[in-house]
Amino acid sequence: MTDPLIVEFEVDSPPGHAFDVWTTRCATWWPPSHTVSGDPAAITFEPHAGGRIVERAPGGEEHDWGRVLDWEPPRRLRYLWHLFFDPSEATEVEVTFSEGSAGTVVRLEQRGWDRLGEAGPPRRAKTEQVWTLIGTRFADACG
Amino acid sequence: MVTEPLHRSALDALGDPNRRAIVEILSGGGRSVQQIADELPISRPAVSRHLRLLKEAGLVSDQADGNRRIYGLRDEGVEAIRAYFEQVWSQAAARFRIVAENTK
Numbered sequence: 001m002t003d004p005l006i007v008e009f010e011v012d013s014p015p016g017h018a019f020d021v022w023t024t025r026c027a028t029w030w031p032p033s034h035t036v037s038g039d040p041a042a043i044t045f046e047p048h049a050g051g052r053i054v055e056r057a058p059g060g061e062e063h064d065w066g067r068v069l070d071w072e073p074p075r076r077l078r079y080l081w082h083l084f085f086d087p088s089e090a091t092e093v094e095v096t097f098s099e100g101s102a103g104t105v106v107r108l109e110q111r112g113w114d115r116l117g118e119a120g121p122p123r124r125a126k127t128e129q130v131w132t133l134i135g136t137r138f139a140d141a142c143g
Numbered sequence: 144m145v146t147e148p149l150h151r152s153a154l155d156a157l158g159d160p161n162r163r164a165i166v167e168i169l170s171g172g173g174r175s176v177q178q179i180a181d182e183l184p185i186s187r188p189a190v191s192r193h194l195r196l197l198k199e200a201g202l203v204s205d206q207a208d209g210n211r212r213i214y215g216l217r218d219e220g221v222e223a224i225r226a227y228f229e230q231v232w233s234q235a236a237a238r239f240r241i242v243a244e245n246t247k
Binding site: 005007009011012013017018021022025028029030031034091104106108110113 | 225228229235236240241242243246247
């Protein structure tokens with residue numbers, strides 16, 4: 001069992017603002033080198049459970065990154081995250097925004113790593129398709 | 144725009160269909176370069192090149208077996224991918240703070 005990945009940090013602004021920046025201005029802070037296009041026009045969280053997380057490339061193409069599971073502004077957000085992977089191999093990300101001495105404590109937990117351990121063996125046609133789609137463009141974008 | 148170390152990591156490694164195929168083959172157990180090349184439509188030198196990248200990315204390790212080397216997945220690659228994400232999130236967190244603290 002691989003432990004969840006936990007990242008915690010504090011920002012000097014209220015939780016509501018932090019939640020908004022996280023979800024509505026993602027393209028301004030997510031490292032562009034870790035996107036499919038390398039230079040996304042927008043990264044959007046559809047603001048409800050079941051909503052898509054989508055990168056929009058400058059040319060207008062859309063790349064699905066995941067799905068919103070819980071949408072609870074301004075305190076909590078949980079989503080499935082499969083950027084670089086087939087959706088069936090998604091990990092789960094939970095972000096909480098709580099009041100701290102300097103503003104907001106942002107705590108991110110990413111879990112479900114063990115599912116990726118099974119990603120290798122089966123040569124599933126589905127996986128292959130998605131990989132092919134992401135593949136070359138992604139490699140080009142990243143390096 | 145992009146920095147060198149991250150490219151040489153899991154991303155670069157997983158962005159290529161041949162390297163993904165190699166990772167899939169190795170998930171079935173250790174193999175020599177020749178054994179891997181036999182299963183793929185690419186040359187042995189090409190396989191070696193991909194293995195070198197996968198090794199740098201932390202996804203693959205190798206060990207000597209007589210006069211050849213056997214390649215295998217390192218912790219099934221999972222820990223390497225997790226470490227990769229840790230790097231990405233740290234970078235994202237630093238950028239997030241700057242945006243959140245300079246906007247209203």
